Amino acid sequence: MMPWRMGEGDPQRDSEGRLRNLLSIEGLREGEIIEILDSAESFLGLGERTVKKIPILRGRTLVNLFYENSTRTRSTFELAAKRLSADVLNIAVASSSAAKGESLLDTVDNLLAMQVDGFILRHPEAGAAHLLARHLGERAWVVNAGDGQHAHPTQALLDVFTLRRLAGPISERVVVILGDVLHSRVARALIHALSILGCPQIRVVGPRTLVPPELHSLGVHVWHELEPALAGANVVYALRMQRERMDAQRLPSLEEYHRRYGLTAARLRLAAPDAVVLHPGPMNRGVEISAEVADGPQACILDQVTHGLALRMAVLARLAGGGA
Amino acid sequence: MASVWEVSTLLDALQRDLQARIDPQSWAMIGIYTGGVWIAEELHRRLGIVTPLGQLDISFYRDDFSRVGLHPQVKASNLPFAIDGARLILVDDVLYTGRTIRAALNEIFDYGRPEQVLLAVLVDRGLRELPICPDLAALRLRSNPDDYVKLRGPQPLSLEFVQHPATEQQP
Numbered sequence: 001m002m003p004w005r006m007g008e009g010d011p012q013r014d015s016e017g018r019l020r021n022l023l024s025i026e027g028l029r030e031g032e033i034i035e036i037l038d039s040a041e042s043f044l045g046l047g048e049r050t051v052k053k054i055p056i057l058r059g060r061t062l063v064n065l066f067y068e069n070s071t072r073t074r075s076t077f078e079l080a081a082k083r084l085s086a087d088v089l090n091i092a093v094a095s096s097s098a099a100k101g102e103s104l105l106d107t108v109d110n111l112l113a114m115q116v117d118g119f120i121l122r123h124p125e126a127g128a129a130h131l132l133a134r135h136l137g138e139r140a141w142v143v144n145a146g147d148g149q150h151a152h153p154t155q156a157l158l159d160v161f162t163l164r165r166l167a168g169p170i171s172e173r174v175v176v177i178l179g180d181v182l183h184s185r186v187a188r189a190l191i192h193a194l195s196i197l198g199c200p201q202i203r204v205v206g207p208r209t210l211v212p213p214e215l216h217s218l219g220v221h222v223w224h225e226l227e228p229a230l231a232g233a234n235v236v237y238a239l240r241m242q243r244e245r246m247d248a249q250r251l252p253s254l255e256e257y258h259r260r261y262g263l264t265a266a267r268l269r270l271a272a273p274d275a276v277v278l279h280p281g282p283m284n285r286g287v288e289i290s291a292e293v294a295d296g297p298q299a300c301i302l303d304q305v306t307h308g309l310a311l312r313m314a315v316l317a318r319l320a321g322g323g324a
Numbered sequence: 325m326a327s328v329w330e331v332s333t334l335l336d337a338l339q340r341d342l343q344a345r346i347d348p349q350s351w352a353m354i355g356i357y358t359g360g361v362w363i364a365e366e367l368h369r370r371l372g373i374v375t376p377l378g379q380l381d382i383s384f385y386r387d388d389f390s391r392v393g394l395h396p397q398v399k400a401s402n403l404p405f406a407i408d409g410a411r412l413i414l415v416d417d418v419l420y421t422g423r424t425i426r427a428a429l430n431e432i433f434d435y436g437r438p439e440q441v442l443l444a445v446l447v448d449r450g451l452r453e454l455p456i457c458p459d460l461a462a463l464r465l466r467s468n469p470d471d472y473v474k475l476r477g478p479q480p481l482s483l484e485f486v487q488h489p490a491t492e493q494q495p
Contacts, residue, residue: 038397039397041397042383042398045400045401051434054385056384056385056389318393318394321390321392321393321394
C-alpha cells in the first residue's frame with residue numbers, strides 16, 4: 001500500500017484540505033472555482049503580449065500523459081505549461097508502451113524516477129486519474145484531462161469561464177445541453193460546475209437512448225424535443241455526436257439525428273436573441289450543429305479554445321504553486 | 325509611535341527632482357500596482373509626460389511564488405508604448421527589500437530593451453536584500469523589519485509609518 005495521507009480520504013486534497021489534484025468538479029467549493037476563474041482572467045491578458053511567457057513554473061517538469069488522442073486538450077495543456085515556463089514531456093501512450101502491455105502505474109513510476117512534478121492524464125478508463133492520484137500520494141500532482149465517461153474538469157471550468165465572460169452571470173442564465181448527455185464526461189462535468197455556480201435552470205435535450213429520464217437525478221430538466229427546450233435559453237451547448245453510438249444502435253442515422261436535434265440557424269432563433277452557442281470540439285458540421293451556426297455570430301467555440309488555454313494556466317499555477 | 329506624512333509635499337519633492345532630470349516629451353512612466361500607480365498617476369499629470377502612463381502588476385514575476393502561490397486577482401500589466409529604446413521612470417511607493425523592483429525589471433525586459441530606467445520612489449525604508457538603489461526618493465526612513473510603512477489611498481493619499489514597540493526603544 002502507498003502511504004496515503006490526504007485529508008478525509010479526498011484524493012483531490014492534501015492533509016490540510018488544500019486542492020492538490022484536479023480530478024473532478026464534484027467536491028470543489030464554489031469559492032475555489034471562482035478563484036480559478038479569476039486567475040484565468042489574469043492569464044488571458046498574457047496572450048496579447050509579444051512575450052507570452054512568465055517565469056512562475058520555471059524548473060518544473062510536467063508530463064502530458066495521453067492514452068487517447070486529443071489534439072486540442074493536449075496542445076492547450078502543453079502551451080499553458082510552456083507559457084508558465086515549465087518543461088513539458090508529451091507522451092502518447094496509445095502508440096508506445098501500452099501497446100507493449102506496460103500498465104499505467106508502471107509507466108508513471110518510470111516517469112517519477114525522472115523526477116517529474118506533475119501529470120496531466122487523459123485515459124479511456126473512468127477513475128484512472130483517481131487511481132493515479134492515490135498511487136502518487138504527495139510525490140506529484142495530477143490533473144484529470146478526461147477519464148472515460150467520468151469527468152473532464154478543465155473542460156467544464158473553461159466552459160463556465162467562457163459563459164461568465166460572454167453570457168453574463170451564470171446565476172441568471174438558462175442553459176440547454178444538447179446531445180449525447182448520457183455518455184459525455186463533458187456534459188457531466190459541466191452540469192456539476194453550473195450547479196455549483198447557481199445556474200437556475202439546466203435543460204438536457206436529446207433522444208431517449210442518449211438522454212434518459214433518469215438524468216433528472218442530476219438536478220436537470222430532461223427534454224426529448226429540441227424546439228420547445230430552446231425557448232428562452234441563454235446558452236446552447238451542443239455536444240459532439242460520437243459515431244460509435246450509431247454502431248451501438250442508439251441512433252438510427254446521423255442524418256436522422258441532424259433532422260431532429262441538429263442546431264440550425266432556424267432553431268437557434270427560438271432561443272433568446274443574444275444566446276451564445278458553445279461546443280467542446282471537434283465539431284461534426286451537419287450533425288449536431290450546422291455550419292451556419294458554427295461560423296455564425298453567436299458561436300463562441302473559438303473563444304472556448306482561447307479561454308481554455310488561460311484556464312489551464314490557472315489550474316497548473318494553482319496546483320504547482322504553494323500557498324492556498 | 326505612529327507618524328503620518330503629507331504625501332503632497334513628498335510629491336512636490338519628487339516632481340522637482342524629476343523635472344531637473346527628464347524631458348516630458350521623450351520619457352515614459354510606469355507605476356507598479358497598487359501604490360506605485362497612485363503616485364505615478366499624480367507625477368505623470370504634474371510633469372506633463374506625453375506618452376500614456378504604464379501600469380505593472382508584478383505578481384507573475386514574484387520570487388516567492390513556490391512558497392505563497394498565486395494571488396487570485398492579478399491585474400493586467402499595461403504598457404501602452406514601445407519598450408525598445410524607451411527612457412523609463414519606474415515608480416513605486418515604498419522601496420524595501422528590492423524584490424519588487426527586481427521583478428518589475430524582469431517583466432519590463434520581457435516587453436523589450438529600454439534605453440534607460442530611472443527608479444523613483446516615495447519612500448526608501450532601507451533593509452535591502454538585493455543590490456537595488458533608487459535614483460530618486462522623496463523620503464528616506466531608518467526602519468526595522470517589524471515596522472509598518474504603508475501608503476494609503478487613492479484619495480486622499482497618506483503615508484503611514486508605525487514603529488514596532490520593541491524596536492522603538494532602541495537608540
